[in-house]
Amino acid sequence: MTDWLAPAEWQALALSLKVALVATLAALPPGIALAWWLARRRFVGKPLLETALMLPMILPPVVTGYLLLQWFGNASPVGRLLTALGTPLAFRWSGAALAALVMGLPLLVVTLRTAFEQVDQRLEQAAATLGASPWRVFIGVSLPLARRGLIAGAALTFARAFGEFGATITFVSAIPGQSRTLPVAIYELINQPDGEAGALRLVWVSLAVGLLATLGASLLLARGARARSEPAA
Amino acid sequence: MIDIDVRLRRGEFQLDACIRAEVPALALFGPSGCGKSSLLAAVAGLLRPRRGHIVLDGRCLFDAARGIDLDPPARQLGVVFQDARLFPHLDVRGNLLYGARLRGGADPVALAETAALLGLEAHLPRRIDGLSGGEARRVAIGRALLSRPRALLLDEPLTGLHRAARRELLAHLVRLKQELRVPLLLVSHDAEEVAAIADRVALIGDGRIAASLDNAGFRTRHLPRDALHSSTLADTGVDP
Amino acid sequence: MHSRFPRWALALVLLAATALVQAAPPTLFAAASLKPALDALAKAGALGQPAPRLVYAGSSQLARQIEQGAPADLFISADQQWMDYLAARQRLAPGQRRNLLGNTLVLVAPRDASLMVDLTRPASLLAALGQGRLAIALPDSVPAGIYAKQALSALHLWSDVAAQLAPSRNVRAALALVVKSECPLGVVYGSDAVSEPRVRVVARFPPSSHQAIVYPLAIVAGHDNPASRALVEALAGKRAAAVFRHWGFDVMSTPP
Numbered sequence: 001m002t003d004w005l006a007p008a009e010w011q012a013l014a015l016s017l018k019v020a021l022v023a024t025l026a027a028l029p030p031g032i033a034l035a036w037w038l039a040r041r042r043f044v045g046k047p048l049l050e051t052a053l054m055l056p057m058i059l060p061p062v063v064t065g066y067l068l069l070q071w072f073g074n075a076s077p078v079g080r081l082l083t084a085l086g087t088p089l090a091f092r093w094s095g096a097a098l099a100a101l102v103m104g105l106p107l108l109v110v111t112l113r114t115a116f117e118q119v120d121q122r123l124e125q126a127a128a129t130l131g132a133s134p135w136r137v138f139i140g141v142s143l144p145l146a147r148r149g150l151i152a153g154a155a156l157t158f159a160r161a162f163g164e165f166g167a168t169i170t171f172v173s174a175i176p177g178q179s180r181t182l183p184v185a186i187y188e189l190i191n192q193p194d195g196e197a198g199a200l201r202l203v204w205v206s207l208a209v210g211l212l213a214t215l216g217a218s219l220l221l222a223r224g225a226r227a228r229s230e231p232a233a
Numbered sequence: 234m235i236d237i238d239v240r241l242r243r244g245e246f247q248l249d250a251c252i253r254a255e256v257p258a259l260a261l262f263g264p265s266g267c268g269k270s271s272l273l274a275a276v277a278g279l280l281r282p283r284r285g286h287i288v289l290d291g292r293c294l295f296d297a298a299r300g301i302d303l304d305p306p307a308r309q310l311g312v313v314f315q316d317a318r319l320f321p322h323l324d325v326r327g328n329l330l331y332g333a334r335l336r337g338g339a340d341p342v343a344l345a346e347t348a349a350l351l352g353l354e355a356h357l358p359r360r361i362d363g364l365s366g367g368e369a370r371r372v373a374i375g376r377a378l379l380s381r382p383r384a385l386l387l388d389e390p391l392t393g394l395h396r397a398a399r400r401e402l403l404a405h406l407v408r409l410k411q412e413l414r415v416p417l418l419l420v421s422h423d424a425e426e427v428a429a430i431a432d433r434v435a436l437i438g439d440g441r442i443a444a445s446l447d448n449a450g451f452r453t454r455h456l457p458r459d460a461l462h463s464s465t466l467a468d469t470g471v472d473p
Numbered sequence: 474m475h476s477r478f479p480r481w482a483l484a485l486v487l488l489a490a491t492a493l494v495q496a497a498p499p500t501l502f503a504a505a506s507l508k509p510a511l512d513a514l515a516k517a518g519a520l521g522q523p524a525p526r527l528v529y530a531g532s533s534q535l536a537r538q539i540e541q542g543a544p545a546d547l548f549i550s551a552d553q554q555w556m557d558y559l560a561a562r563q564r565l566a567p568g569q570r571r572n573l574l575g576n577t578l579v580l581v582a583p584r585d586a587s588l589m590v591d592l593t594r595p596a597s598l599l600a601a602l603g604q605g606r607l608a609i610a611l612p613d614s615v616p617a618g619i620y621a622k623q624a625l626s627a628l629h630l631w632s633d634v635a636a637q638l639a640p641s642r643n644v645r646a647a648l649a650l651v652v653k654s655e656c657p658l659g660v661v662y663g664s665d666a667v668s669e670p671r672v673r674v675v676a677r678f679p680p681s682s683h684q685a686i687v688y689p690l691a692i693v694a695g696h697d698n699p700a701s702r703a704l705v706e707a708l709a710g711k712r713a714a715a716v717f718r719h720w721g722f723d724v725m726s727t728p729p
Contacts, residue, residue: 062642066649074605075654090655091606091639126318128305129277130332130380140331144322170646173639174611180640187642191533191614193558 005205008176009185013205016182019093020162023100027157031108032150036138038109039116056167057106065170068099072171095172096179100161107160108153115149116142148221155217159210182206235259235416239285239295241271248272249441256432258410258417262424262451263437269420270315272437273388276418277312278305290383290416309336311377315389317369319361325372326357332380340379347375350412351405367398371405378409384416391426406430424455498523499700500544502535504551504688506576506617506644509668510720519712521703531643532616539564539693546696547704549573549688552616556689566697573690573708575723577663578624578678583654583671590658590676595633601658601675606639608647608659617644620683621660627682648672662686667721687725 005013037043038050056064073079074090082088089095119142127137143150165183172179174188186202189195234255241248248268252259261269274280276287278294281302287295289310294303311332319328329347330339348354351371356364364372370390377385390406391399403426410417410430421427427434434451436444446454503511508529515524528535528545536555539545540562548565550556559565580590582601591597610618618640625631641647644661651659652671659672666674690708692701707713714724 069650069653069655073653073655120318122314122316123318123320125279125305126312126314127320127331129279129308129310129312130376131306131309131335133306136335141320141322145320147322169642173606173608173641173650175606175639188611188614190537191531191611193533193536193554195614 011177012180012182012185015093016162019096019100019181020158022097023104023161024154024158027101027105027108031105031112035109035112035116039113053106053109056103061166062170064102065167068171091172091175091178093178096168099167099171100164103164103167104157104160107156111153111156112149115146119145151217151220155213158213162209234290236288239275239282241268241275242283247440251442252435254433258430258432260419260421260427260431260434261437262421262427262434264422267437269437270388273386273420277310277386278303278308309383310386311380311382312386313373313377313390315392317373319369319372321361325359325361328372329375329379332376336381343379347378350409351375367394367402370402382415384418387419389421391423403429428452428456498525499546499704500526501547502528502545503549504532505529506551506662506664507549510717514713514716520707525704545693546701547692549690551688553687553689556691564694566692566694569692569697571690572687572725574688574717575725576686578620578683579663579666579674580676581651581659581661581666581672582657582675583651584673588675592628592676595630598630599633602637605657606637607634608639608641608650608656610644610647611640615643617662620686623683624678664721
């Protein structure tokens with residue numbers, strides 16, 4: 001089994017899984033908050049926020065990568081601060097995770113916002129009359145009723161994060177162990193005249209990961225399909 | 234003690250409601266569209282009146298002049314909505330205990346008593362999408378009761394149920410009223426329902442409270458002669 | 474229906490057909506590093522009228538596209554391996570391949586950096602790098618990166634810097650990292666350094682340290698026609714040579 005992939009490829013796969021998982025989990029708090037605000041609140045500048053969120057999807061990934069380099073690279077003010085704190089993003093897997101998060105966040109917000117918009121606000125009113133603070137209403141009623149959207153959005157974000165290439169390689173290059181993810185490894189192979197077979201092998205690996213992610217999401221969706229006695233705390 | 238003096242307005246519609254009553258059960262009676270459900274929503278904190286005040290059991294819930302407007306959780310009222318509004322992601326037990334868990338913890342004794350009072354013992358593990366209209370109303374009532382409310386607000390509890398379910402639920406409500414320790418505010422356009430439960434009735438019409446009657450006075454004016462001896466009332470054991 | 478098509482109408486149709494054929498300009502697929510020079514040549518009208526369509530990308534992408542039938546008439550690759558790739562698959566017009574340009578490999582730093590590097594001493598390079606990374610193109614798959622790895626290995630510097638590399642998608646991206654001061658040093662083509670005023674050459678790799686950097690030019694199989702040949706002549710001509718030299722390329726005067 002260990003001969004099936006070269007050590008460098010195992011490393012790329014492990015790194016991709018780590019980066020995608022971290023990016024997805026880190027995207028959840030801001031993604032849930034943004035989706036909620038966009039679904040429920042009216043405020044000045046709302047179209048501006050919606051457009052800003054769409055930018056990573058509209059812009060070429062390389063452009064997004066250059067923007068990240070501009071704002072978080074070693075030579076930027078934020079980058080210098082991070083380096084001083086000992087947590088630089090440039091040329092690190094954390095930078096790769098940030099790139100993946102930025103590219104995947106719009107998918108999470110769009111999916112989850114639709115789910116929140118479909119939650120009956122009269123149920124939220126009922127919860128309030130029963131003593132639930134706005135936070136409790138959100139955690140105990142709105143979020144559970146939007147869980148299908150949350151799981152689907154998270155699965156989409158993970159898939160996008162796992163396959164992220166353009167922004168990542170532009171921002172944090174392709175450093176083995178830090179930012180040489182599986183998509184980068186595939187790119188390198190198809191850039192070699194005899195690399196197609198190797199690239200195909202890694203494509204199968206990517207498909208397997210995608211399949212597992214889809215299965216995982218389906219399991220999560222099925223598990224919650226039955227109502228529980230215990231409401232979410 | 235219920236002290237309401239508010240003006241409600243939404244678009245063309247306006248209602249000036251002034252009621253003071255010191256009875257266990259007060260009903261707001263009037264035809265569809267007269268504003269009685271809006272008034273209930275205002276008491277619950279879901280609707281903001283233009284002006285006035287709402288005082289319940291000595292607590293000021295709303296006072297425009299003094300800038301008081303308690304949010305729904307702070308009002309501690311048990312509201313039973315006309316559309317039940319049960320939580321689909323919880324089963325019957327989960328729904329019943331939702332408010333209780335927020336206000337001090339689930340009391341198994343209280344749960345058992347309430348379930349018995351409303352005939353829900355057998356339904357506790359059921360999913361709510363399988364409940365009939367009457368069963369759903371009863372769960373909604375139980376949920377409101379178990380949240381330790383300072384008053385119970387019922388919005389048209391019998392409306393939309395078929396005859397047998399109405400009879401059954403009305404019997405539960407009458408029994409409930411006897412057990413209840415807190416004030417009850419009932420909104421209805423059904424004279425039978427009101428007569429069976431309310432000690433005092435505020436008649437709403439023409440954008441204001443047209444009259445305030447006690448139970449006997451209400452029955453005389455609004456129940457047909459033969460209904461005084463209807464089987465419904467006989468079932469519930471209430472003397473006309 | 475006329476039994477005899479009027480001669481003047483026939484002449485008109487032929488004229489129109491010729492015009493149509495001539496109106497479609499030839500398409501040149503070229504390695505990305507040639508963009509500044511070729512764009513300048515096209516703008517100056519030195520590549521014939523009408524000006525050819527210029528398509529830039531990595532040599533590997535272009536070669537694979539040509540293999541799959543992309544409508545290219547000419548191809549200039551950044552190294553021999555991708556031209557050989559097409560030759561092996563009979564995708565080149567016979568007898569029309571030649572070496573057009575050469576290039577050098579240089580070490581660059583941001584313009585305002587005041588360091589110099591002596592490539593014969595590893596300590597010099599490492600000191601200049603400090604905590605930073607050396608920007609190069611992907612060393613196993615992009616021509617500029619392959620040459621860089623060859624040169625650094627030949628100078629016994631590879632093992633010292635291998636852990637401090639920042640491999641980029643292509644040589645322009647590596648150059649950009651140096652321009653933005655994200656990397657203190659970068660290995661790029663001499664032509665890149667010429668076209669980018671915001672970097673400074675701090676050392677030159679001896680030509681002997683790497684495989685000769687050659688840009689071969691060929692006509693794609695099935696596209697050997699007067700227009701393509703005219704473009705080849707324009708690219709190999711004196712006027713083009715002057716422009717290429719201006720942009721930092723070496724001009725090869727003889728076919729392979």
